[in-house]
Amino acid sequence: xxxxxxxxxxxxxxxxxxxxxxxxxxxxxxxxxxxxxxxxxxxxxxxxxxxxxxxxxxxxxxxxxxxxxxxxxxxxxxxxxxxxxxxxxxxxxxxxxxxxxxxxxxxxxxxxxxxxxxxxxxxxxxxxxxxxxxxxxxxxxxxxxxxxxxxxxxxxxxxxxxxxxxxxxxxxxxxxxxxxxxxxxxxxxxxxxxxxxxxxxxxxxxxxxxxxxxxxxxxxxxxxxxxxxxxxxxxxxxxxxxxxxxxxxxxxxxxxxxxxxxxxxxxxxxxxxxxxxxxxxxxxxxxxxxxxxxxxxxxxxxxxxxxxxxxxxxxxxxxxxxxxxxxxxxxxxxxxxxxxxxxxxxxxxxxxxxxxxxxxxxxxxxxxxxxxxxxxxxxxxxxxxxxxxxxxxxxxxxxxxxxxxxxxxxxxxxxxxxxxxxxxxxxxxxxxxxxxxxxxxxxxxxxxxxxxxxxxxxxxxxxxxxxxxxxxxxxxxxxxxxxxxxxxxxxxxxxxxxxxxxxxxxxxxxxxxxxxxxxxxxxxxxxxxxxxxxxxxxxxxxxxxxxxxxxxxxxxxxxxxxxxxxxxxxxxxxxxxxxxxxxxxxxxxxxxxxxxxxxxxxxxxxxxxxxxxxxxxxxxxxxxxxxxxxxxxxxxxxxxxxxxx
RNA sequence: GCCGAUGUAGCUCAGGGGUAGAGCGUUUCCUUGGUAAGGAAGAGGUCAUGGGUUCAAUUCCCAUCAUUGGCUCCA
Numbered sequence: 001x002x003x004x005x006x007x008x009x010x011x012x013x014x015x016x017x018x019x020x021x022x023x024x025x026x027x028x029x030x031x032x033x034x035x036x037x038x039x040x041x042x043x044x045x046x047x048x049x050x051x052x053x054x055x056x057x058x059x060x061x062x063x064x065x066x067x068x069x070x071x072x073x074x075x076x077x078x079x080x081x082x083x084x085x086x087x088x089x090x091x092x093x094x095x096x097x098x099x100x101x102x103x104x105x106x107x108x109x110x111x112x113x114x115x116x117x118x119x120x121x122x123x124x125x126x127x128x129x130x131x132x133x134x135x136x137x138x139x140x141x142x143x144x145x146x147x148x149x150x151x152x153x154x155x156x157x158x159x160x161x162x163x164x165x166x167x168x169x170x171x172x173x174x175x176x177x178x179x180x181x182x183x184x185x186x187x188x189x190x191x192x193x194x195x196x197x198x199x200x201x202x203x204x205x206x207x208x209x210x211x212x213x214x215x216x217x218x219x220x221x222x223x224x225x226x227x228x229x230x231x232x233x234x235x236x237x238x239x240x241x242x243x244x245x246x247x248x249x250x251x252x253x254x255x256x257x258x259x260x261x262x263x264x265x266x267x268x269x270x271x272x273x274x275x276x277x278x279x280x281x282x283x284x285x286x287x288x289x290x291x292x293x294x295x296x297x298x299x300x301x302x303x304x305x306x307x308x309x310x311x312x313x314x315x316x317x318x319x320x321x322x323x324x325x326x327x328x329x330x331x332x333x334x335x336x337x338x339x340x341x342x343x344x345x346x347x348x349x350x351x352x353x354x355x356x357x358x359x360x361x362x363x364x365x366x367x368x369x370x371x372x373x374x375x376x377x378x379x380x381x382x383x384x385x386x387x388x389x390x391x392x393x394x395x396x397x398x399x400x401x402x403x404x405x406x407x408x409x410x411x412x413x414x415x416x417x418x419x420x421x422x423x424x425x426x427x428x429x430x431x432x433x434x435x436x437x438x439x440x441x442x443x444x445x446x447x448x449x450x451x452x453x454x455x456x457x458x459x460x461x462x463x464x465x466x467x468x469x470x471x472x473x474x475x476x477x478x479x480x481x482x483x484x485x486x487x488x489x490x491x492x493x494x495x496x497x498x499x500x501x502x503x504x505x506x507x508x509x510x511x512x513x514x515x516x517x518x519x520x521x522x523x524x525x526x527x528x529x530x531x532x533x534x535x536x537x538x539x540x541x542x543x544x545x546x547x548x549x550x551x552x553x554x555x556x557x558x559x560x561x562x563x564x565x566x567x568x569x570x571x572x573x574x575x576x577x578x579x580x581x582x583x584x585x586x587x588x589x590x591x592x593x594x595x596x597x598x599x600x601x602x603x604x605x606x607x608x609x610x611x612x613x614x615x616x617x618x619x620x621x622x623x624x625x626x627x628x629x630x631x632x633x634x635x636x637x638x639x640x641x642x643x644x645x
Numbered sequence: 646g647c648c649g650a651u652g653u654a655g656c657u658c659a660g661g662g663g664u665a666g667a668g669c670g671u672u673u674c675c676u677u678g679g680u681a682a683g684g685a686a687g688a689g690g691u692c693a694u695g696g697g698u699u700c701a702a703u704u705c706c707c708a709u710c711a712u713u714g715g716c717u718c719c720a
Contacts (some may be wrong), residue, residue: 103715116650116714123659135716148700203648210717217715258693258711314720336720370718371711379719445715468720519720556677583677591681605679615680623680
């Protein structure tokens, strides 16, 4: 008998050799059909694998990522089996489970190309194989045997993988006619898969190396219930509806022009209004925190970036330099604002009493992005950072960090991002020589970040080795209304630039000292942030931010004059209102305003004109009844005050 | 940059070797209305661009550009 400890610390005895399925069944027969994988002493196991010693276990179902992982991993293998059946010369790379489903990288052989149109047939084959409920069998073999098996099969990718494995024993999983090299875990059989959808097909380099052969990657997702697939497809549809590129066009926020160039957004009046409102919002917050606005040009001498080190690191991947016709001076489009800000710092000598110096600029920068990488507003070649650089003494680092975190959290709160986390990127302790700056400074900076996060009660993940070469950083990730993750703001400590630009301040000891720089951008870039905001809100921006707060809708042309006077009154009360004077019926005007996601519709007809009132309709909610204009103005003010509190 | 897909009216899309269609939008007219689409008529396209095959190309082929799903990269 062995002792099995459950997550609630209760202990029960089982026969040695018991497996996850048995344990689940002993708790509740229904659980047996729901459980997908089992954690055994912290390792994730197949449900059918025998447990022979005392163990602490945890059963994983669909709602656990460990459960989903096994489900999708088995799905990847089943897809491979289907591919093997349909394409005899298919060779297999790797096929893992991912956040939403799984993929398999395959090499279909010379002269064979897989196309989107082929997916349906593969999908059909997977369903057919799933219905056979083949058992998935785990087997340990030696490395030699594994090599022999896969080289006989001609799977050169698998043999390469095996050669890189260090273990003496290798695990194989077999279901039906397909055997794969795999660490597992897997489902007990393929019958768990009730719904299958292959989502896309794409090229992917073998082992992520662009110098190596490009394989065909097939993405798919599977579910234990048909209904779950339908829900997933609905979610995809919802995501499509919220796509900022689509809403950006429909709400007339921004556009792109082939004539201007790829990755260079054109902000339309409404988008500009929205963006400028975000900018003034942040400017106001920054002013309270002691930032000073500066303005610097869009280009700078090449030497500036040689000094900063950016030219050496990124020069080859930048827009080509610009030269003047007469003098042959060489300029670069500004890829970063910090070198310019360093020069502003050097405008005059600084005393330790001047620090911290907080320099903010909505600085537009230009970076060459590979053509395949451009995407709407989230990935562009010209964008505006809500940049600032804090020049401070090392002992001020923590306090400054806390202030920046406060600004970022205030922004998240105001813009209704309730779900966020932060990633602390530290040095790789194994490779300290990769980083610039003294050990002492790094330790100070890293602990300043960690302590600042702890004081703010931030949910953080620590990543070793993810720091930039010039300093540790803190990145903020938000989850939007659909649960998708976006990286937004960033705070980075920099020891490099003060060094390179020879920045100094005179300390209390009358000696020269090196300041520390903090780069920070709460939004990241205005383009990216607006894109995320569009998708998060589905275009229904908060009242304080939305370009048009209210639309005046006269019932018929007879009331146009009253409506136009009303518009003046509203605009004089700082309410951003527009008017719909089209020769359309009121139902139509309402529909269009609803679709433009204007928060308030103000309907005026005979009744309203007589009483000097307006009939108020809230977008997405409907009729709110009649009221005086002053009352409405108060409602608007109260709502925006609440949003900005 | 690499692999796959796509490119037809402002938008969403259908079509197809014999030089083009729908819905929405837009314009004009009729209608003057009460909380999510009133009616009629009209305008609008070198079918992304450049080559090739063909008697004939928007359609087939090639290239380029752009968009797009991934990969790689990201100060």
